[in-house]
Amino acid sequence: MSESMHGLKRTHLAAELSTANVGENVVLMGWANTCRDHGGLIFIDLRDRTGLIQLVFNPEVAGEAFAKAEKVRGEFVVAAVGIVHKRSEATINPKLKTGEIEVYVSELRILNRAKTPPFYIEEDIDVDENIRLKYRYLDLRRPDMQKNIILRHKVTMAARDFLDKKGFLEIETPMMTKSTPEGARDYLVPSRVNPGKFYALPQSPQIFKQILMVAGMDKYFQIVRCFRDEDLRADRQPEFTQIDLEMSFIDEDDILGLMEEMTATTFKDAAGINVETPFPRLTYQEAMDRYGSDKPDLRFGLELKDFTDMVSKSDFKVFAAVAASGGQVKGINAKGCADFSRKEIDDLTQFVAIYGAKGLAYIVVTEEGLKSPILKFFKEEEIKEMLDRFEAQPGDLLFFVADKPPVVAAALGALRIELAKKKNLISLDEFRFVWVVDFPLVEYDEVERRWTAIHHPFTAPKEEDVEFMETEPGRVRARAYDIVLNGVELGGGSIRIHRRDIQEKMFQLLGMSREESQEKFGYMLEAFEYGTPPHGGLAFGLDRMIMLMAKKDTIRDVIPFPKTQSAADLMCQAPSEATPKQLQELHIRLNVKTK
């Protein structure tokens, strides 16, 4: 049934044709998008990656082609030979890019038949993601997915071009490397040749790129896959891609400036989006204080206000006790939300409970006065002070959370975004970049009962804070920076430690013994002794960057073959069991509970 394309060469892509081609004999190849059989006249919309073009079959002009066209169904692969005609005024289709022309087909070949696809090959389909992922090749045929993949290509091309012009070298680093403590769980690869030993897939090329600086490469970049065995989210996949880079003899301003330029260039070149530089900078402390997040969305206000100082001496015991025990009482003025129902407020109370908040106090501000269950605990001048700090006006709804600072930040930070969504304050056309700088170097992990690096163990402490590394680690600030776009952490980096003694001090602070740091990072420490330049770098999450450019809600829509939340590939059914022979060769015995 299917025919050979022998003797035919494709001359044009579908949507490249225009009125300029009228009169030309063309050869087109692609998929039958839709077939409209009128009995005595057949129209087939031919689709390729550029778009659609209407083919016309007339039995009086080409009988054989017409007979074949009667048999064509959706997604059949066809080759058509014919003349481009201008459509008559009445038959122009303004919805189609090629709507002013059509091809009168003289010869049709059915190159391959197709089963009826399980969903429509068109934009904005509403299908279970299950099915899209199982038939990913069909999903990727859809115009919006093709757009995303093309955008991804444009972004990497623009970034490569930019970095090349700035003197960066693209250098590959190993995928089979050494497992490191700290950070995410590693994906392990068993070594057949070395029984009982394992490689780890890189969480990032961090150490290699630093060693490339030791090696005098000066400016490195790589568009590189990274692997982290942690639970998935809409913006997190176990394998993801970074635009990773590192430079020698630079400071924070050098790299931030260059990255602003690169971001503006790629957004402009790849997506036509104008980005204003320089980006504003917020310290970590400021971001947490004002937005309750280290990745604040700056497209809307609803900033957090602090009331800890004033409630500590109030009669409201719940607030006062929290303030007295080192906690915080903060709030958000939900502008214009005074009309929220009791149910809506209850729902929001449940919402903040997800983040550990034990309650959500509120005051409704109306023309007639205030309504609130907590009002009775406060004196008149206290209430006035609160309203002043909130800049409250009739129509506003004031929310309070009292708890330990991390809980207050998480709860109100999330509430802030939830309110903005509810009130439609978030513009899809705005791209608000911000640098978050001056992160703490380490934080105390209550579960592991030790200090852990906030960025990673190679991040340099601020010079003026080095003296506190042993005495007050929580006070040491890092020379780290995150680039944040619309509430999404787009990338992060730091100026690195380039001296062996400081690096050792850092490992020590993280609770690593001398033996352990020698075993895990000895080669790096040794390299640092052979003339290491001051250096620093940054890595962009490419998937997230494209997700935002494409205005999608998940990176799965910009990754050709993503995994589900349970880290499975529904198309190829990975992961799957290994054969006994494979396991034997790898010296692995399984210890799996059978269900």
Add this chain to the structure above:
RNA sequence: GGAGCUGUGGUGUAGAGGCCUAACAUGCCUGCCUGUCACGCAGGAGAUCGCGAGUUCGAAUCUCGUCAGCUCCGCCA
């Protein structure tokens, strides 16, 4: 590890103890149709309601378990 939402012909949905011999739209198949573009018209096929237990005279519908997908918390240097 935990919380929530979803699962009914190929696809998207309706049905919420008996009205179900499961409805609608679309897709699919057959026939008709020379200007459609989500073509139209007529006819037809297609589902043991994710899976397994239980409650009940009776379960798509209620309960429990389980599987899958999604969102989130934890986790993610």
